[in-house]
Amino acid sequence: AQTVTQSQPEMSVQEAETVTLSCTYDTSESDYYLFWYKQPPSRQMILVIRQEAYKQQNATENRFSVNFQKAAKSFSLKISDSQLGDAAMYFCAYRGGATNKLIFGTGTLLAVQP
Amino acid sequence: EAGVTQSPTHLIKTIGQQATLRCSPISGHTSVYWYQQALGLGLQFLLWYDEGEERNRGNFPPRFSGRQFPNYSSELNVNALELEDSALYLCASSPRMEGQGPQFFGPGTRLTVL
Numbered sequence: 001a002q003t004v005t006q007s008q009p010e011m012s013v014q015e016a017e018t019v020t021l022s023c024t025y026d027t028s029e030s031d032y033y034l035f036w037y038k039q040p041p042s043r044q045m046i047l048v049i050r051q052e053a054y055k056q057q058n059a060t061e062n063r064f065s066v067n068f069q070k071a072a073k074s075f076s077l078k079i080s081d082s083q084l085g086d087a088a089m090y091f092c093a094y095r096g097g098a099t100n101k102l103i104f105g106t107g108t109l110l111a112v113q114p
Numbered sequence: 115e116a117g118v119t120q121s122p123t124h125l126i127k128t129i130g131q132q133a134t135l136r137c138s139p140i141s142g143h144t145s146v147y148w149y150q151q152a153l154g155l156g157l158q159f160l161l162w163y164d165e166g167e168e169r170n171r172g173n174f175p176p177r178f179s180g181r182q183f184p185n186y187s188s189e190l191n192v193n194a195l196e197l198e199d200s201a202l203y204l205c206a207s208s209p210r211m212e213g214q215g216p217q218f219f220g221p222g223t224r225l226t227v228l
Contacts, residue, residue: 045206
């Protein structure tokens, strides 16, 4: 069975600094997607970034980028120039196979200090 | 483009009652997913509907059920409510046969069982 592990329950970063959130996963599938979702206090789950496993190039969305290491089954999220609005719970998620479901990590609560 | 909508925002029930939660997907999306986010248990996949059919089910008892209507909206029913059913219930949607792309989430329904 596939699993997703986020080993950092909480992280803190100063405004304008850079922070990296870690995620590892386990799977025997070769074709899958990985995602980072953000859940602010409003509870709305917002897609931050996606990565297709077959693509070697790391995905980037403005201030957000990933470091995808397929052999190591690692998928970290880097947030550059952190802003107060980035404060939220961040979930790493895996989607693969025929089940179509998302498998989530336990989340990392990110605090941004002014 | 309107996002995924869910109703009600909050729902308070007592043990043994039934709860009905509703979800409208993004226009053009035919797949609807339900997730439970319970304190201490993280995000867990409940159900997947596509084209009116239940396609996959998570590890939940049969008292969790649902359906998808011809307009692709969906209902989640929870019968014989237990205290442990108190959670945030998130609905997500995606286009049919999009492969392993992202799912887009609604704001959730907070179910409280007293």
